[in-house]
Amino acid sequence: MIDEETVWAHLDGLAKPRRSLGRLEALAVRLAIIQQRIDIAVRPRRMLLFAGDHGVVAQGVSAWPSAVTGLMVETIAAGRATSNALAAAHGCDLRLVDMGCAAPPPADPPSFYRAVRIADGTDDLSSGPAMTVEAFERAWAVGAEEARAAADAGCSLLIAGEMGIGNTTPAACLTALLAGAAIEEAVGRGAGADDAALDLKRRIVGEAVAAARPLLVGDPLGAIARVGGLEIAAMAGFFAEGAARGRTLLLDGYVATAAALIAERLRPGTARAMIAAHRSAEPGHRAALAALELEPLLEWDMRLGEGTGALVALPLLDSAAALLKDVARLSDLGVARED
Ligand SMILES: Cc1cc2ncn([C@H]3O[C@H](COP(=O)(O)O)[C@@H](O)[C@H]3O)c2cc1C
Numbered sequence: 001m002i003d004e005e006t007v008w009a010h011l012d013g014l015a016k017p018r019r020s021l022g023r024l025e026a027l028a029v030r031l032a033i034i035q036q037r038i039d040i041a042v043r044p045r046r047m048l049l050f051a052g053d054h055g056v057v058a059q060g061v062s063a064w065p066s067a068v069t070g071l072m073v074e075t076i077a078a079g080r081a082t083s084n085a086l087a088a089a090h091g092c093d094l095r096l097v098d099m100g101c102a103a104p105p106p107a108d109p110p111s112f113y114r115a116v117r118i119a120d121g122t123d124d125l126s127s128g129p130a131m132t133v134e135a136f137e138r139a140w141a142v143g144a145e146e147a148r149a150a151a152d153a154g155c156s157l158l159i160a161g162e163m164g165i166g167n168t169t170p171a172a173c174l175t176a177l178l179a180g181a182a183i184e185e186a187v188g189r190g191a192g193a194d195d196a197a198l199d200l201k202r203r204i205v206g207e208a209v210a211a212a213r214p215l216l217v218g219d220p221l222g223a224i225a226r227v228g229g230l231e232i233a234a235m236a237g238f239f240a241e242g243a244a245r246g247r248t249l250l251l252d253g254y255v256a257t258a259a260a261l262i263a264e265r266l267r268p269g270t271a272r273a274m275i276a277a278h279r280s281a282e283p284g285h286r287a288a289l290a291a292l293e294l295e296p297l298l299e300w301d302m303r304l305g306e307g308t309g310a311l312v313a314l315p316l317l318d319s320a321a322a323l324l325k326d327v328a329r330l331s332d333l334g335v336a337r338e339d
């Protein structure tokens with residue numbers, strides 16, 4: 001059993017003034033505790049991008065039409081989205097799973113694309129459940145299967161990203177429901193909602209959460225399925241299974257963290273395997289991370305999703321791994337440690 005004291009003692013013995021690498025050292029400690037080893041592994045790493053459509057978009061909660069989900073799936077499949085560029089820049093394998101988009105699949109999909117398509121997106125959560133519990137469980141199982149495949153492929157670090165126009169609405173519902181955030185805090189502008197869309201989104205999220213909340217204790221799956229998303233359920237299963245397989249989970253933004261809240265609720269302890277890469281500009285992300293007791297590495301006002309906030313943090317994890325593995329000890333120099 002490696003405890004924090006052991007890792008700090010290792011770091012304090014390296015050829016540098018004590019604690020001189022600031023929060024990089026705290027990150028190294030967190031990684032070593034999660035992985036239960038000093039020589040932590042942050043490669044190979046894989047990001048699963050889960051995509052899905054959202055019936056609630058018909059109400060006008062997003063600045064964008066649902067068709068953009070399918071267009072972005074095509075763009076990711078063609079290797080030309082922000083997530084592709086950043087994954088390539090930081091040596092991260094990327095896979096794309098279509099959990100349920102209304103648009104037809106890409107004509108000539110690459111090998112990293114998989115279509116599951118549980119439904120043509122979710123139902124409109126402003127007028128009833130977004131999905132059945134059975135659909136939630138199927139989506140969760142797909143995510144879990146992808147985590148097992150990544151673990152079997154030797155990946156030590158797992159990232160989940162998402163693409164789904166409208167998905168900051170279910171993320172806001174889940175953050176209010178599972179992290180106790182106030183509706184005003186949980187609802188943000190997502191991909192650029194204007195004032196009118198923001199007001200509408202607040203009303204819809206408030207009503208959906210009021211409908212789901214009474215179910216939470218007796219029927220947690222029913223409550224979560226009431227306001228969830230297919231790609232969000234898949235990310236939740238991915239996180240739960242990844243943690244169960246001893247992998248490190250690097251969290252992206254608001255939508256991925258909503259999935260992390262589900263995973264922690266249904267599989268308590270999952271959050272112990274998580275590192276929060278950044279705090280999104282979505283205001284509710286603060287409450288979601290606090291509920292999981294996670295401190296974000298970066299606050300860069302990012303609000304894209306697609307796993308991009310996790311990808312930009314990868315060099316910090318690489319730095320922590322190099323620090324633990326490649327630095328000489330003060331004792332090697334024949335210098336006494338100064339405390
Ligand atoms: C071109 C484009 C690419 C994106 N990539 C991720 N998102 C992000 O924005 C969407 C959520 O915001 P909302 O709930 O306001 O619709 C999701 O698709 C999320 O992945 C995108 C959004 C757009 C428009």
Ligand SMILES: O=C(O)c1cccnc1
Binds near residue numbers: 168256
């Ligand atoms: O932080 C996120 O995950 C996010 C924010 C805005 C839009 N889509 C995703």
